[in-house]
Amino acid sequence: MIERKRSFPIGTSILSFLAILGLVLVVIRFINGLGAVSNLSDGRPWGFWISFDLYSGVALAAGGFTMAGAVYIFNLKKYHSVVRPAVLTAFLGYTLVILALLVDIGAPWYIWHPLVYRNIHSPLFEVALAVMTYHIVLALELSPAVFERLNWHIPLRAIRAIQIPLVIAGITISVGHQSSLGTMLLMATQALHPLWYTPILPILFLSSAVAVGPAVVILESTLSTKVFGDKLELNVLSGLGKAIPYILGIYLLLKLVDLIVRGNLGLIFSAYPQNLLWLGEIVIGVVLPIILLSIPSVRQNRRGVFLGALLVVLGLMLNRFNVSMLALAIRPGYAYFPHWMEVAISAGLVAWALLVIWLAHRFLPIASDKEVAV
Amino acid sequence: MGKAVLFDAEICIGCRACELACKEKHGLPMFDLTKQLDALPAETTTNAGTYTKPPELSAYTFLKVGFHEGRDAIGPLTVYSMRKCMHCEHPGCAAACPVGALQKTSEGPVVYDDNKCIGCRYCMIGCPFGIPTYQWDKPVPFIRKCTFCSDWLSEGKEPACVQACAKRTGSLTLGEREEQLAKARKIITDSPDKYVNHIYGEKEAGGTSWLFISSFSLPFEKWGLPTFGSTDPVAVNVDRAMVAIPPVLIGVAAVMAGVYWVIQRREKIRQENTAKKEVTK
Numbered sequence: 048m049i050e051r052k053r054s055f056p057i058g059t060s061i062l063s064f065l066a067i068l069g070l071v072l073v074v075i076r077f078i079n080g081l082g083a084v085s086n087l088s089d090g091r092p093w094g095f096w097i098s099f100d101l102y103s104g105v106a107l108a109a110g111g112f113t114m115a116g117a118v119y120i121f122n123l124k125k126y127h128s129v130v131r132p133a134v135l136t137a138f139l140g141y142t143l144v145i146l147a148l149l150v151d152i153g154a155p156w157y158i159w160h161p162l163v164y165r166n167i168h169s170p171l172f173e174v175a176l177a178v179m180t181y182h183i184v185l186a187l188e189l190s191p192a193v194f195e196r197l198n199w200h201i202p203l204r205a206i207r208a209i210q211i212p213l214v215i216a217g218i219t220i221s222v223g224h225q226s227s228l229g230t231m232l233l234m235a236t237q238a239l240h241p242l243w244y245t246p247i248l249p250i251l252f253l254s255s256a257v258a259v260g261p262a263v264v265i266l267e268s269t270l271s272t273k274v275f276g277d278k279l280e281l282n283v284l285s286g287l288g289k290a291i292p293y294i295l296g297i298y299l300l301l302k303l304v305d306l307i308v309r310g311n312l313g314l315i316f317s318a319y320p321q322n323l324l325w326l327g328e329i330v331i332g333v334v335l336p337i338i339l340l341s342i343p344s345v346r347q348n349r350r351g352v353f354l355g356a357l358l359v360v361l362g363l364m365l366n367r368f369n370v371s372m373l374a375l376a377i378r379p380g381y382a383y384f385p386h387w388m389e390v391a392i393s394a395g396l397v398a399w400a401l402l403v404i405w406l407a408h409r410f411l412p413i414a415s416d417k418e419v420a421v
Numbered sequence: 422m423g424k425a426v427l428f429d430a431e432i433c434i435g436c437r438a439c440e441l442a443c444k445e446k447h448g449l450p451m452f453d454l455t456k457q458l459d460a461l462p463a464e465t466t467t468n469a470g471t472y473t474k475p476p477e478l479s480a481y482t483f484l485k486v487g488f489h490e491g492r493d494a495i496g497p498l499t500v501y502s503m504r505k506c507m508h509c510e511h512p513g514c515a516a517a518c519p520v521g522a523l524q525k526t527s528e529g530p531v532v533y534d535d536n537k538c539i540g541c542r543y544c545m546i547g548c549p550f551g552i553p554t555y556q557w558d559k560p561v562p563f564i565r566k567c568t569f570c571s572d573w574l575s576e577g578k579e580p581a582c583v584q585a586c587a588k589r590t591g592s593l594t595l596g597e598r599e600e601q602l603a604k605a606r607k608i609i610t611d612s613p614d615k616y617v618n619h620i621y622g623e624k625e626a627g628g629t630s631w632l633f634i635s636s637f638s639l640p641f642e643k644w645g646l647p648t649f650g651s652t653d654p655v656a657v658n659v660d661r662a663m664v665a666i667p668p669v670l671i672g673v674a675a676v677m678a679g680v681y682w683v684i685q686r687r688e689k690i691r692q693e694n695t696a697k698k699e700v701t702k
Contacts, residue, residue: 082557089479089554092545120677122684153540153555153562157520164520164537168656168663171543172519211681219674223666230662234517234547236655237647246658378477378551379645 059405062398069395072388073150081153084388090381093371095389100147100396102367104140105178105228106256107360110267111137111185112221113260119214125283131192131413132271133264138185139400141178146396170230177224184217192411226253232370240374242314242325245305248370254301258294259363261287262336265356269349275408285346288355292337295359299333324369332362423529423630424574425598425622426583427605428503431615431636433592435486435501439582443484446570446581450481478504480554480565484582487645491638500636502644506531506552506567507622508630511654517547522564529598529630530569538564549626549647549655569630598630605634621646627654 076084087094114133117123149155161175187206194203206213229252232239245251265287268279306312315322336358345351372383407413444451473488484505491500512531515523522537523544544564545553556562570580579587579595586593596604602623609616621641622629626649635641642648 078560080557080559080562081555085557087555087557089477089545089557090551092542092555116677120681120684122688151541153542154538155540157537157539160520160537160539164522166516166519166521168516168660169519169543170659170663171517171541173663173666175519215674215677215681218677219670222673223670226662227666230659231517231543231546233658233662234513234543234656236513236658237549237649238546238551246661249662375546377545377548 065398090378091383095385096151098372108137108140109256109260110263225256254298262356262359288352328365425601433501438585442581442585483567500639510628513547513655514544516656530571624652
């Protein structure tokens with residue numbers, strides 16, 4: 048089982064350096080307060096950690112529930128081999144979300160408070176509860192990999208017995224909090240720019256998360272092919288690529304119809320500089336991928352699918368940065384650009400995750416397609 | 422219906438007794454023009470081109486009188502605005518808070534509980550006025566904003582700022598909200614040539630417990646206050662989305678279970694059919 052595989056290309060030393068630097072900065076943050084390591088202010092209370100780690104992180108972890116749903120509920124067996132890597136990434140993604148929030152929130156020692164002091168009308172309460180429960184669901188969905196490695200047959204049989212209910216729970220919780228992250232921003236009636244503020248924001252958040260799910264899986268399998276050498280069949284990649292334009296098409300239609308209905312379509316041209324951000328996320332993350340991935344010859348090409356998926360991911364991240372940072376001005380006259388320490392802390396967390404993925408691929412049966420008989 | 426404070430900007434003379442009384446009441450650092458108190462960086466301010474200082478509300482300033490150049494019938498003069506927590510009737514901050522650390526009390530104040538707050542700062546996003554502030558310089562930080570002196574209010578005493586003003590110009594007065602609205606309406610109708618015909622806070626964000634009236638020399642647009650397209654509370658769209666969540670989630674779970682059942686059943690029948698065919702061969 049434990050064979051020597053090619054070592055990490057970015058270099059474990061660089062990753063280790065980032066991981067340790069991140070830790071040091073976190074210590075500074077807890078001694079000197081949030082102001083010492085960030086450019087956050089009363090006018091811009093949310094910054095890079097919320098946009099990158101929470102908003103982008105949760106959306107990019109959507110591969111977990113979309114792939115599990117496709118394979119176990121819709122019986123698309125062709126994609127079986129990508130479920131486990133997708134669930135592993137989702138699990139680590141949510142771990143990162145939680146760790147970043149422990150840095151971002153002012154009183155992380157009270158992170159359990161939503162369990163006790165519940166404000167059921169708050170969308171953030173819904174998100175907090177969902178992230179906690181979904182993290183457990185993902186851990187359970189992933190646990191067979193550990194049990195198989197250890198040859199523990201009884202827990203393996205128990206997990207297999209509840210596999211379908213687990214997958215359904217994962218999908219339900221994900222639909223809930225992926226959309227509630229959009230609902231959260233509906234509170235910013237004055238602060239969020241009208242190009243993005245719409246009552247259907249929860250639906251837009253959900254549909255874009257579903258679209259980015261397969262894109263992240265394509266990126267991840269392409270990269271892991273490079274690093275670990277477990278090559279994924281091309282028809283799996285092109286199949287995933289083929290699904291993306293349909294979901295993105297619905298998303299684009301919703302966005303445009305919504306702007307027309309609210310009479311805000313003109314803002315695309317008049318609301319400088321926000322219109323550039325809006326056009327950026329639409330052209331990069333929606334229009335170009337729809338065109339690229341609709342062309343069969345592009346889809347049948349590993350680099351083509353990879354490029355299409357990369358654009359979807361970048362466009363989605365720009366969208367999440369727009370709604371939660373760039374187009375969200377709490378107090379007029381306040382500017383925000385992330386402090387290098389904010390970025391370094393997030394980079395440190397990602398470095399930790401990459402190190403764990405690397406270890407998991409070395410020591411656990413992540414890429415294996417076969418289910419061990421029990 | 423709870424209490425409300427009416428601020429009549431027309432008779433305010435910018436003495437700032439309210440600001441300092443607030444700081445004294447809450448043990449907040451006073452302003453430092455000499456810049457010698459390094460320990461209080463939030464309050465050393467630079468000249469912003471007007472006599473306004475500090476430039477904005479912070480965790481160390483809950484109430485701020487704004488200085489503006491205006492003009493009345495006689496000539497140019499300095500006119501004053503106010504910026505502080507409005508104590509909304511339907512507060513966005515309280516709707517946002519996941520742990521209910523912010524609550525609207527029946528007396529009027531929106532109060533904050535240090536012991537519940539997790540520091541997510543979502544209240545700062547949820548406030549349409551950009552009021553809640555955070556202790557960015559503290560390792561154990563809290564949200565800070567005007568408390569309406571709720572501890573004094575429940576003892577039957579007036580808030581510190583109102584007390585300080587009552588002995589001077591009386592621009593700040595405390596009363597029942599309905600009475601305050603009637604009083605404000607009367608002031609405006611008695612001097613229609615002086616006052617803007619608008620009570621800021623009557624309908625804004627669904628109504629607030631602080632009410633502002635102002636003269637034509639400083640209309641509300643120049644106060645830096647937001648204008649609202651509707652009189653709905655801030656959380657109206659959020660509430661609509663949140664109400665939909667339980668039925669939608671039950672629906673999603675049911676549809677997923679249904680799809681699974683149908684597909685598995687079809688698969689089973691297909692397998693049985695192929696098995697039968699093999700037997701008949």
